[in-house]
Amino acid sequence: MIDERLLEILVDSFWKILIPGIKVTIPLTILAFSFALVIAVITAMVQFANVRILKQVARFYIWVIRGTPLLVQLYVIFYGLPGIGIVIDPFPCAVLVFAINEGAYCAETMRAALEAVPSGQLEAGYCVGMSYLQIMRRIVLPQAFRTAFPPLSNSLIGMVKDTSLAANITVLEMFMATQRIVARTYEPLALYIEVGLIYLIFSTVLTKVQRVGEKKLSAYNG
Amino acid sequence: MEQTMLEVKGIIKQFDKLEVLKGVDISVTKGEVVAILGSSGSGKTTLLRCINFLERADAGILVFDGAEYSLSKISKKEIAAIRQKTAFVFQNYNLFLNKTALQNVTEGLIVARKMPKEKAIQIGKKALDKVGLSDRYEYYPHQLSGGQKQRVAIARALATEPEIIYFDEPTSALDPELTGEVLSVMKQLAEEGMTMLVVTHEMGFARNVSTKVIFMEDGQVLEAGSAEEFFEHPKEARTKAFISNFTEQK
Ligand SMILES: Nc1ncnc2c1ncn2[C@@H]1O[C@H](COP(=O)(O)OP(=O)(O)OP(=O)(O)O)[C@@H](O)[C@H]1O
Ligand SMILES: [Mg+2]
Numbered sequence: 001m002i003d004e005r006l007l008e009i010l011v012d013s014f015w016k017i018l019i020p021g022i023k024v025t026i027p028l029t030i031l032a033f034s035f036a037l038v039i040a041v042i043t044a045m046v047q048f049a050n051v052r053i054l055k056q057v058a059r060f061y062i063w064v065i066r067g068t069p070l071l072v073q074l075y076v077i078f079y080g081l082p083g084i085g086i087v088i089d090p091f092p093c094a095v096l097v098f099a100i101n102e103g104a105y106c107a108e109t110m111r112a113a114l115e116a117v118p119s120g121q122l123e124a125g126y127c128v129g130m131s132y133l134q135i136m137r138r139i140v141l142p143q144a145f146r147t148a149f150p151p152l153s154n155s156l157i158g159m160v161k162d163t164s165l166a167a168n169i170t171v172l173e174m175f176m177a178t179q180r181i182v183a184r185t186y187e188p189l190a191l192y193i194e195v196g197l198i199y200l201i202f203s204t205v206l207t208k209v210q211r212v213g214e215k216k217l218s219a220y221n222g
Numbered sequence: 223m224e225q226t227m228l229e230v231k232g233i234i235k236q237f238d239k240l241e242v243l244k245g246v247d248i249s250v251t252k253g254e255v256v257a258i259l260g261s262s263g264s265g266k267t268t269l270l271r272c273i274n275f276l277e278r279a280d281a282g283i284l285v286f287d288g289a290e291y292s293l294s295k296i297s298k299k300e301i302a303a304i305r306q307k308t309a310f311v312f313q314n315y316n317l318f319l320n321k322t323a324l325q326n327v328t329e330g331l332i333v334a335r336k337m338p339k340e341k342a343i344q345i346g347k348k349a350l351d352k353v354g355l356s357d358r359y360e361y362y363p364h365q366l367s368g369g370q371k372q373r374v375a376i377a378r379a380l381a382t383e384p385e386i387i388y389f390d391e392p393t394s395a396l397d398p399e400l401t402g403e404v405l406s407v408m409k410q411l412a413e414e415g416m417t418m419l420v421v422t423h424e425m426g427f428a429r430n431v432s433t434k435v436i437f438m439e440d441g442q443v444l445e446a447g448s449a450e451e452f453f454e455h456p457k458e459a460r461t462k463a464f465i466s467n468f469t470e471q472k
Contacts, residue, residue, distance in 0.1 A: 120316035123276050124375075127310040128330025128382060129302065138333060142320045 006187060010194055013181045017174050017195055021202070024173040028091065029160050032098035036159075037152075039103030044110035045136065058107070065104035071165055073097050078169040094166040102159055106152060113148035114140065146217050153210040157203050164199075174198060225252045226285065227386055227417050228273070233282030233293060235265075235272055242268045243279070244441040250386065250419055250434075255412045257428035257449070258421045259464070260438030266421040267313075269438070270388050273419075274310050275301045287385065306335075309379030313391045315371040317363040323350060323374045324359040327381045335382070342381075349377035353407050369400035376407055387411070389420040405431075425468045429453050437461050 043061065046054040065073070078093045088096065117140050125135035145152075167176035178195040182188045228250045235243040242265045250256050258266050271277040272293060273284065279293040286304055318326050327346035331337040337345075350359060353373040363371055372392055379387050392408070393401040405424060409431050412418060422428060428435055428449060435452040437445045437460075445452065445461045456462045 118316070118319065120312060120314060121318055124310070124312065124316035124318070124378075125330075126276065127274065127305065127308075128378065129305050129334030130330060131334075134333050138329065139318050139320065146320070 006190055009181075009185050009187055010190060013178070013185075013191060013194065014198075016181060017177050017198055020172055020177040021174040021198060024091070024171065025160065025163050025202075028094055028098070028163050028166065028171070028173065029156070031095045032163075033102060033156055033159055035095065035099035036102035036106050036155075039099060040106035040110045041141070043103065043107035044114055047107075047111050048114045049132070062104045062107055065101055066108075070097070070101050070162060071168065073101055074165060074169050090166070090169050090171045093169060094163070094171045098159060098163065098166075102155060106148075106155055109148050109151045109155065110144060113144035116147050117143045149214060149217055150210070153206070153213070157206050157210075160202050160206065161199055226250070227252045227254070227287070228419070229285035230269075230273060230293075231283040231285070233269065233272055234280045235268055235277065236280055242441050243272065243282075246282075246438070246441070246443055248436055248443065248446070250417060252385075252417055253415045254434055255416075255418045255420065255432045256434045256436060257432035258419065258436045258438060259423075259428060260444075261464070264438040265441045266438055267390050270310075270390050270419065270421055274305070274308060274388055276310075306382075307385045309382055309384035309387045311372070311375050311379050311387060311389045311392050314395050315363070315368075315375045317371055317374055317378075319363050322360050322362055323355060323366065323370075323377075326363070326374055327378045330378065330382055345381050346377070349381040350374070352380065353377045354403070367400060368396045369403045372396065372404045373407055376404070376411075380411075386417040386419060389418060389422070391421050391423060394423055425465075437464065 043058045046058050074094070074097050077088065077097050078090065081088065121139050122132075122135055125139055130138075163173055164175035166173050167179065170176075174195055178191050182191050185191070226249055228248075230246065230248050233243050233246045234241070246265070246269055248256070248258075248269075258269070260266050268277060272279040272282070275296070282293040284291045284293050284296070284304075287307065291300055291304075318329060321329060324343065324346050327349050328339075328342040331342040331345060332339055347356070347359065350356060353376050355370060355373055355377065358366065358370060358374075361370075363374070366374065372395075376387075376392075389408070393404050396404065401424070405427055408418070408420070408427070412431050420427070420432065430449075432449050435447065435449050436443055437452070437458075439460055445456065445458050447457075452461070453465060456465055
């Protein structure tokens with residue numbers, strides 16, 4: 001069924017797809033997700049602590065980002081902004097858009113997790129003389145991260161797959177690499193399945209890491 | 223010499239339109255164990271929370287360690303300074319769930335009081351030993367019984383060497399068979415001269431351990447006096463009913 005030519009193409013392209021995966025998809029995911037986490041924690045904390053104006057800003061940001069497609073956001077920043085003189089290179093642009101986009105979703109996850117931490121601990125912290133920030137950093141946030149870990153892991157896995165959208169703004173990641181090989185070899189079915197399998201490998205590894213992480217984190221809540 | 227530890231004058235607290243404290247006066251002398259009794263909703267918890275600034279009172283004066291403060295206008299700095307000398311034990315423990323028993327006790331020492339870790343651990347272990355938990359240092363709250371959790375909370379309070387400890391119904395979240403272990407720790411503290419202000423429904427504790435009883439009703443102090451006087455010769459009809467109600471239950 002699979003002839004020799006096709007087999008050769010698949011073997012040859014495996015590395016040609018995997019290398020951009022390692023060089024672009026993974027760094028893009030790690031960078032964007034790290035920034036997204038920072039955005040999420042700040043956005044969630046601002047709401048949790050009820051900081052007046054910043055809370056409104058946070059709600060507006062989440063409303064806009066969650067209410068518009070990621071692809072549209074990529075296009076606005078990459079193809080739209082140059083119209084007013086702001087040009088960003090494809091890779092940093094992808095990092096920026098993915099971080100802002102994922103940040104909004106993770107912020108909601110973090111906010112729910114913060115609200116799930118039994119609030120009496122905050123008062124107990126005050127009573128032993130700790131400040132708000134000390135209590136947040138040492139007591140509340142660690143517990144919130146524990147609660148948020150599974151949904152955040154899912155977001156991370158989701159992001160690995162979403163990075164394929166960066167092909168639309170000329171970032172040479174796994175999917176674009178595949179498209180190029182397809183253009184040369186005219187084997188779309190086999191090659192798109194192949195890239196799909198590579199994404200599947202990435203996701204599977206992350207799922208395993210998630211399991212291990214959850215076990216490690218479960219020390220204090222049974 | 224009798225030395226006043228704490229005095230509260232004319233404390234008023236409203237939640238929206240509801241006046242919960244209607245000008246309460248109390249005073250606690252050093253070494254005294256004061257029990258606050260009263261029916262549900264009479265404002266006992268609110269009183270303790272206002273005294274420790276977990277709730278901001280609308281009016282009233284606090285005299286603490288000889289210095290006078292306005293309960294409604296007190297600054298953050300002054301609050302922090304007073305909290306260095308007080309401790310609070312909650313009805314539902316409020317232990318730090320991501321910390322072990324020992325870490326629960328040392329956390330405030332290390333983080334808030336900047337104590338070296340080794341010294342904090344030494345003090346923390348001593349405090350846990352004192353409440354009978356020398357074999358539970360490394361247990362997380364979810365691995366402890368209710369009575370053990372509350373004893374960790376008491377150890378956490380003790381470790382900061384407070385001049386007074388506030389207790390808000392420390393045993394009422396516990397199964398009856400677990401209240402004894404907590405009460406006996408409190409009794410021991412009382413015997414050692416710790417100043418305590420205790421909201422409680424434990425008549426036995428109020429009668430036998432406390433030196434003074436304050437009876438609250440509808441946001442006011444209805445009757446206050448020595449424990450003996452209060453239980454043997456109550457003045458108010460309402461207090462008499464309250465006490466006989468409990469004696470009948472026995
Ligand atoms: N945060 C709050 N917001 C609004 N009302 C409150 C609040 N806290 C307490 N109250 C009200 O204040 C009144 C006194 O409450 P408090 O908790 O001080 O009573 P208590 O004497 O401690 O009662 P219990 O014996 O049931 O613990 C109650 O009517 C309660 O509903
Ligand atoms: Mg109460």
